[in-house]
Each structure stands twice: as structure tokens, then as C-alpha cells.
Amino acid sequence: MNGIQEIAAATGLSKSTVSRALRNLPSVAPSTIMAVRRKADELGYIPSSAASGLATGRTRAVGVVVPVIDRWFYIQVLEGVDAELRRAGYDLILFNLGGLAGDRERVFHRSILRKRVDALILLSLVFEDDERRQLETMEYPTLVIGGPAPGVRHLGIDDYAVARTATEYLLGLGHRAIAHIGGQDREGLNTAVPGERHEGFADALATHGIEPRPEWDGNGAFSFQGGHDAMARILASDSRPTAVFAASDEMAFGAIVAIREAGLRIPEDLSVVGIDGHAYGEVLGLTTFSQDPVEQGRFAARVLLAELAGQPPVPWLDPAPVRFIERTSAGPAPSA
Amino acid sequence: MNGIQEIAAATGLSKSTVSRALRNLPSVAPSTIMAVRRKADELGYIPSSAASGLATGRTRAVGVVVPVIDRWFYIQVLEGVDAELRRAGYDLILFNLGGLAGDRERVFHRSILRKRVDALILLSLVFEDDERRQLETMEYPTLVIGGPAPGVRHLGIDDYAVARTATEYLLGLGHRAIAHIGGQDREGLNTAVPGERHEGFADALATHGIEPRPEWDGNGAFSFQGGHDAMARILASDSRPTAVFAASDEMAFGAIVAIREAGLRIPEDLSVVGIDGHAYGEVLGLTTFSQDPVEQGRFAARVLLAELAGQPPVPWLDPAPVRFIERTSAGPAPSA
DNA sequence: GTGAAAGCGCTAACAG
DNA sequence: CTGTTAGCGCTTTCAC
Numbered sequence A, B: 001m002n003g004i005q006e007i008a009a010a011t012g013l014s015k016s017t018v019s020r021a022l023r024n025l026p027s028v029a030p031s032t033i034m035a036v037r038r039k040a041d042e043l044g045y046i047p048s049s050a051a052s053g054l055a056t057g058r059t060r061a062v063g064v065v066v067p068v069i070d071r072w073f074y075i076q077v078l079e080g081v082d083a084e085l086r087r088a089g090y091d092l093i094l095f096n097l098g099g100l101a102g103d104r105e106r107v108f109h110r111s112i113l114r115k116r117v118d119a120l121i122l123l124s125l126v127f128e129d130d131e132r133r134q135l136e137t138m139e140y141p142t143l144v145i146g147g148p149a150p151g152v153r154h155l156g157i158d159d160y161a162v163a164r165t166a167t168e169y170l171l172g173l174g175h176r177a178i179a180h181i182g183g184q185d186r187e188g189l190n191t192a193v194p195g196e197r198h199e200g201f202a203d204a205l206a207t208h209g210i211e212p213r214p215e216w217d218g219n220g221a222f223s224f225q226g227g228h229d230a231m232a233r234i235l236a237s238d239s240r241p242t243a244v245f246a247a248s249d250e251m252a253f254g255a256i257v258a259i260r261e262a263g264l265r266i267p268e269d270l271s272v273v274g275i276d277g278h279a280y281g282e283v284l285g286l287t288t289f290s291q292d293p294v295e296q297g298r299f300a301a302r303v304l305l306a307e308l309a310g311q312p313p314v315p316w317l318d319p320a321p322v323r324f325i326e327r328t329s330a331g332p333a334p335s336a
Numbered sequence C: 001g002t003g004a005a006a007g008c009g010c011t012a013a014c015a016g
Numbered sequence D: 001c002t003g004t005t006a007g008c009g010c011t012t013t014c015a016c
Helices: A004-011 A015-022 A030-043 A049-056 A072-087 A101-109 A129-138 A159-172 A193-207 A224-236 A249-261 A280-284 A293-308 B004-011 B015-022 B030-043 B049-056 B072-087 B101-109 B129-138 B159-172 B193-207 B224-236 B249-261 B280-284 B293-308
Strands: A061-066 A091-096 A119-123 A142-145 A178-182 A217-219 A243-246 A271-276 A287-290 A323-325 B061-066 B091-096 B119-123 B142-145 B178-182 B217-219 B243-246 B271-276 B287-290 B323-325
Touching: A004 A015, A004 A030, A015 A030, A049 B049, A061 A072, A061 A293, A072 A091, A072 A119, A072 A293, A072 B091, A091 B072, A119 A293, A142 A293, A159 A178, A159 A193, A159 A243, A159 A271, A159 A287, A178 A193, A178 A224, A178 A249, A217 A224, A224 A243, A224 A249, A224 B280, A243 A249, A249 A271, A249 A280, A249 B280, A280 B224, A280 B249, B004 B015, B004 B030, B015 B030, B061 B072, B061 B293, B072 B091, B072 B119, B072 B293, B119 B293, B142 B293, B159 B178, B159 B193, B159 B243, B159 B271, B159 B287, B178 B193, B178 B224, B178 B249, B217 B224, B224 B243, B224 B249, B243 B249, B249 B271, B249 B280
Parallel strands: A061 A091, A061 A119, A119 A142, A178 A217, A178 A243, A243 A271, A271 A287, B061 B091, B061 B119, B119 B142, B178 B217, B178 B243, B243 B271, B271 B287
Antiparallel strands: A091 B091, A287 A323, B287 B323
């Protein structure tokens, strides 16, 4: 004899009353609740989430889908989501696409989402039409964090605007020779962020009548190593920029290392700005446009949880705030 | 009418046959399997994990408990575990203790493990007696990765030995003034790794008759920032070491930055070695003792999965391999 | 405030 | 190879 039943037998109550008592329903006498609880502890009772899930249709779990896991932004968001979920007694199921196109299919069409979650948070993903349709048929609350996602509710900073502002900051310091280190999609991974940030950069230049130079446009894959290599390549080109806009702090760090390796000084010879607000930035003196992905994660979780609790869905979310942190990595353009 | 039942009705088969067909059981006619599959697709059938979980007693999910999420090692392990789990069609439920003592109680005693997982992977945790007892009563396969865990099966490198070897490497280069940057537990987090690595360091020194100097023993909290600050403090002390052993690469990176900030050269003035094999190390030229946490995660998942598949449990796991990567951050002690 | 009974969607004997 | 019959452990009407 197992579970709730056992407690019922031991207390002389019915299964239903035990079930109610365990959930603290108001219709149960306080004394009964106490008694049930005590017995439950005594018997080492562990509720079966499968059983209650089957009965209620809810899993008390939220899924988080990440394109890859090993990136500062995703980790931070995960922290935030986790914290809020934990508070509410929800579990977090992690789906890592791992950059593999094959797994994508698995997540969106197949068993992975087999009614295992009550809501879904997707990180920086753009969907194919049929993927969106799948999401819609699943019917549970969904939210995208990071990068606009056509057709799905989205939360995050305005990537285009931030990139543009960052570039304009450099322009304001007198720089005209500005390099860009950004990213490009890995196979099968659709992310809007790199494109948005690149566009903001390009438009800022255009407004000032500056032609972008292809040899100053590096692909840093949004990673430290990538940023380093991209910067090294830019420095190896015929002419040297006086500033570099890195579309993420991790790439900016890589760039900083590459610049130092080349024997150049920051910011005297070369200015660097990033986007993100990565913790290393403080030590490295990186001037950056900082966002708070932990809070974004928390917020997303709260929105979803509220809807699961019956609140009406919010159709639109304001862009997340960005804070400019001026440190030492960017300075006036060297006077020619 | 829902689920499997619906398919049964539409195909004229019985629920059981449909259930079998969906699971590709060999006892089903191939033609039937095809027919069932087609109908399932057509109806957009999504299996209910709760229902099958209730019926089988299995959740097809594995839990991973991390002390904090934002650390290179844990992320890497998570990648590995995830990859292997995904391959086997298992889901990964992430439990982040978040450094909070309170959440610990939740994980081990309360609802968190409410029969939601079939197996458990714990990262770098040491348990209280009653926690271990709880784990035992749960009865499902459990494994600890990183740091010895008394009473529970454990997988990982030999932290003591690696630390000792690393220190001996420095001694072999002629260094006698060697600093240590390690970690100490945050409130409520029990991790054996910092202690093990510190001991290895201390014993290596002792063997050579060298007295450890307290002002050269920094707490870097196993983070970049921590490593930086610890190193800065050491450099600010009255006398300067000629080498530093950082118990993790992330701390080593912080130390490297601090050393450069102090205007010192690596390795001419100061040698640095780390442990881990963090990807940044290549760019930064860090000499380190590298482990492969992704593979550790994969391996752990495979072990657990095998046991869930009915294989006899393996009581003991060999230490994971460590590879020495000699780069440029360590050199001979400056001749006094 | 508590109990009885039905059922959530699937799997697992046991027959045939 | 397929169908029948019971549950898995909990929640939820509907009574009392």
C-alpha cells in the first residue's frame, strides 16, 4: 500500500481528505491537517508528481530551451529563471539544442516536450514557421528571451538600439575607423541577436557617412576565443582601426587580449566597447552597455507563473533596461 | 477522447496494441506500427509523460544538482550530461542550490525530488549524514561528480594528487616562494574540492621543507574576480612570491590580470599554473592541468543510464584523467 | 468538514 | 501478433 492511501489508512481518514490536507485546502479542519502532516512525515511520504500530474494535467515544471549552454548570457538567464521557479516550487527542465540542427527537430516536434512542462522559455531563438505552429498547438504559455522572435512574445533589451548607441558613443569620441566583432549563426541555430547588433552598428556608421570596411568586420562567434581571433585578424589587416565595437563582452575580452598581445595600448591606441555587463568587465576595465539577464530570467518566470496561476496573459513586454558603464577601455580617438 | 485511446479508435486497434506500436515493441506487426504511427502523426498525438510515468514508475528524467550554476566546471559537466541524456531520450532537471542553505533542505528532504527523476547526479557536494540517508531511501542510482563524497559513489579527478603535482612542477622549476589561491566554502555549500587541492599544495611544500606563508594563501572563491582580488592582495603584501598555484583556471585568469596590472611579467617575474583546462587558457597562455568535465558528465550519465537499463551497479569509478598542458605562464624561478 | 466513486492516459500481465 | 482487464497514485465532483 502506497502513498496517500497509506496515510489514509494510518489516520483513519479517507484518501480525499488526506489529499486535501496535504495541499492545505481551506475546507479541511486544522487539526486534521496537523494529523495528516505528522503521519506523512512519520511514514516518509513522498508525493508522486506523475500521479498528481496525471490527475491535474499540470507538471509543475517549466522548460527552458537554450541554443547552447556555454554562454554567459544563457547561464545568467538560467540563474534568474531557476531562482524564481524554485521559489514557486516549480522544477526547471533544461533543453539544450547544443547547436545541433537534429535536436531542434526533437524539441519542437517530438517527444521532448511531451507534456512535461507547463510553460516554456526559449532563449534567443528564431523559429521556422512550422516550429511556431508547433508551439502554438502546445498551448502553454511561452516566452522568448533575447532577440526578437517573430510571432512569439519576446523579452529582452533592444539589441539594435544598444548597438547603435554603443557605436555612436565611439563616434562621439571622435573615432571614424571602427571595427565590428560580431557573430554569425552556427549551423542550425537561429538567433536574431547577432544580426540586430550588427545592423545597429552599420546604421550608426551610415548616419555619419562612414563606409564600413569588410576587413574590419570580424566573426567572433560570441565567444572569448572567437573575439580574440577575430581581433587578431583585424589587426593583421593592412590598416588599423582606432576603435572596436564588440557585440558581446565575451568577445570584447578576447579582443582586449589580442590587442595587448599586439603590443597596443587600450585605450590610447585602440578603444573597445562591449555589450552585456559580464562580471569580468570590471577587472578588465571594459566600457560596456550592461544588461541584467538574471533579472530578465526572473521576470520571464514570473510572467509565466502568473499566467499559470490564471492571470490574463500579457501580450507585450517592455524592452529590458540597459545601463552604460563607462570604464577605461574607450577613450578619444588618437589625433591623426 | 484523448491520447492513445483516440488512435485506437481511429485505427480500430486496441489501446494496448497502439501503446506497443508507439514504443516499437518487437511483438507488433510492422504494418501495424506503420499504421499507428501515421495516425498518431495525423492526429498530432503527444504522449503524456505523466501517464506513462505513473504506469511504469519511471520518469525518463535525470536530476542534476549544482551548488551554484555559474561556474565553468558545472556548465561543462552539464553539457556532457545533457548530451548523453538527450541521446537516450531522457530529460534533464536542473536543481540549483544557488548557494543557499535553505534550498538544500528543499532538495534533500522536500518536494524537489518528489519522484520526478529516475537518477541523480550531484556536482561537488558533500552531504550531511541525514542527507545521505535521504539519498539512500530514494533508492535510485546516484553519482557525485567532482570532489570525493564520503559514502556516495564518486567520479572525477584526484584533486589532491593534481594539486600536489602542480605544486611539484613549480618546485621543479626552482620556485620556493609559492603562493596559493584557492577557495573556501560559501555559506551552506559543502564542497570538498577546495580543501583537497589546498592539501595537495601544502603537502608538496612540506615535502620540500617549505613553510607555507599565510599571507600568500588567498581565497579566490573559485571565480575570476576572486582570483584577481586574491592575487592583488598577495602582491600587496610585504614580500612577493615567484610563483602562484591557482586551484582553478578561472582564478588563475584573475591572477594573471592582477599580475599584469602590477606591471609584472609572466613568467619572468611570476609563474602561474592552474587546474582545469578552461578554454580561455589557450589564449592567455596558461600552463595548466587539464581535465575533461564534459566527458565526466557524459560518463556519469552513461553509468546511470546503464543502471536504469538494468545493468548491475558499478560500485567504484576510476579517477578521471588529467592532462598536463604546458604553455607560457610558468617558467624557471628568477635567480635571486 | 469528510467520504465514495470515478477517472486522468498509459502500461502490464494474462489470455487467446 | 492482438485484445481484455486491471491498475499506477492522485484529484475531483458529488454526496452527506
